[in-house]
Amino acid sequence: MDLIVKHARLPHDPGREVDIGIEGGRFVAIEPSIAADAEVLDVAGRLVSPGFVETHIHLDKSCILERCHAQRGDLAEAIGEVAKAKAKFTPEDVYARGKRTLEKCILNGTTRMRTQLEVDPGIGLRGLEGILPLIDEYKWAIDIEICVFPQEGLLNNPGTDELMVEALKRGARVVGAAPYTDKSPHGQIDRVFEMAREFDADIDMHLDFGPTAETLDLDYVCELANKYRWGGRTAIGHVTKLAAASPERFKAAAQCMCDAGVALTVLPSTDLFLMGRESEANQPRGVTHTHKLLHHGVNCSLSTNNVLNPFTPFGDCSLIRMANLNANICHIGATADIRECFNMITERSARLLNARDYGLEVGKAADFVVLDCQTPEAAVAELAPVLFAYKRGRRTVTRPAASLHRPTSH
Numbered sequence: 001m002d003l004i005v006k007h008a009r010l011p012h013d014p015g016r017e018v019d020i021g022i023e024g025g026r027f028v029a030i031e032p033s034i035a036a037d038a039e040v041l042d043v044a045g046r047l048v049s050p051g052f053v054e055t056h057i058h059l060d061k062s063c064i065l066e067r068c069h070a071q072r073g074d075l076a077e078a079i080g081e082v083a084k085a086k087a088k089f090t091p092e093d094v095y096a097r098g099k100r101t102l103e104k105c106i107l108n109g110t111t112r113m114r115t116q117l118e119v120d121p122g123i124g125l126r127g128l129e130g131i132l133p134l135i136d137e138y139k140w141a142i143d144i145e146i147c148v149f150p151q152e153g154l155l156n157n158p159g160t161d162e163l164m165v166e167a168l169k170r171g172a173r174v175v176g177a178a179p180y181t182d183k184s185p186h187g188q189i190d191r192v193f194e195m196a197r198e199f200d201a202d203i204d205m206h207l208d209f210g211p212t213a214e215t216l217d218l219d220y221v222c223e224l225a226n227k228y229r230w231g232g233r234t235a236i237g238h239v240t241k242l243a244a245a246s247p248e249r250f251k252a253a254a255q256c257m258c259d260a261g262v263a264l265t266v267l268p269s270t271d272l273f274l275m276g277r278e279s280e281a282n283q284p285r286g287v288t289h290t291h292k293l294l295h296h297g298v299n300c301s302l303s304t305n306n307v308l309n310p311f312t313p314f315g316d317c318s319l320i321r322m323a324n325l326n327a328n329i330c331h332i333g334a335t336a337d338i339r340e341c342f343n344m345i346t347e348r349s350a351r352l353l354n355a356r357d358y359g360l361e362v363g364k365a366a367d368f369v370v371l372d373c374q375t376p377e378a379a380v381a382e383l384a385p386v387l388f389a390y391k392r393g394r395r396t397v398t399r400p401a402a403s404l405h406r407p408t409s410h
Helices: 075-086 090-107 126-137 160-169 185-199 216-228 240-244 247-260 268-274 291-293 319-329 335-343 345-353 375-383
Strands: 003-010 012-025 026-031 039-042 047-050 052-057 110-118 143-149 174-177 203-206 234-238 262-266 299-302 368-371 386-391 393-397
Touching: 003 052, 003 368, 012 052, 012 185, 052 090, 052 299, 052 345, 075 375, 090 110, 090 126, 090 268, 090 393, 110 203, 126 143, 126 291, 143 160, 143 203, 160 240, 174 185, 185 203, 185 216, 203 216, 216 234, 216 247, 216 262, 240 268, 247 262, 247 291, 262 291, 262 345, 268 319, 291 299, 299 319, 299 345, 319 335, 319 375, 335 345
Parallel strands: 003 039, 003 047, 052 110, 110 143, 143 174, 174 203, 203 234, 234 262, 262 299
Antiparallel strands: 003 012, 012 026, 047 368, 368 386, 386 393
16 A cells, blocks of 8 residues: 555444555545555544545636735626726736635645636637646646636627537536526526537526526526436526525525436525625625535535626635635534535535545545544544645645643743
């Protein structure tokens, strides 16, 4: 063996300690005690988890606050400010900012990522040209896939369709959407499903980003996912409108998503920041309750979304922080639901990405993190830091545990 992780606690069974054997970049043994000629990492009863999975982040437009002049802080202003800023993006600029954000993600234990990437006649493919080199450069620490989408509209923005097709030909593996910016939201959704079928691509849409649940495009997405048998390959993000839905409407939407195999990513930081601004008092939080959707059989993930831009002028790329924030926003107190917040940045996120070579199982890739806690719910509740991260059995991150320097007694 190459490495033995001693005295580890696993997320699904944190009540006992096990040893984990790794060879050739894969888990080869998970047993009460392993003895072999190998490097040893004794984690002293700490939690060992599969690496964190970022299902929805925008590397291409991160870290641009100083270039924007946001005052109102709403969605329309954010789209407009970023549109002006990205007209001046270069591949080199996108690469440098994407690299800065990517390294933060890695340092916080992320080992897989789907990054959303905008194309339109204003930016062309410069964002793609900036992000593509990062995939190969950082494969030692993280697997990255690109979802290409039209932030400023598709049918109402001539030339965007051709750019999306070209991006799919050049390496984007997922096709996305933002129907609420288009003259025909359902027309954009139709075209995205066409592209997905043409390129055998998964779908990941920004959807139903608004304050009320009077109309929900998710119903139409579920209809097409059923029609084209794209269940398990279709995800939607945000869906803040569901936060305002009646219990009956929420249940109906959950059943529709469950039956169609449509997953949801909630972006707690962005959704909380942008929603509720139309109210002058008692502002709604605007964050859909993923844990309630899970109870109805819908797969969900939690993710970062935007970092240091007008959509979200905050962010340290910590998915543990997103899980904790989500638990606070949604009044999650049951132990099982807190544990699901952890699952929504690990195994549920991996399922959303159809990442099959993932998990703490013999035969799987040895992508894992060591957290300074003993249980998944403690990780979420206490914002437990990542002490080590490994990709295919190779250490990628080390963060020494904090120590108290007590006074010397006399």
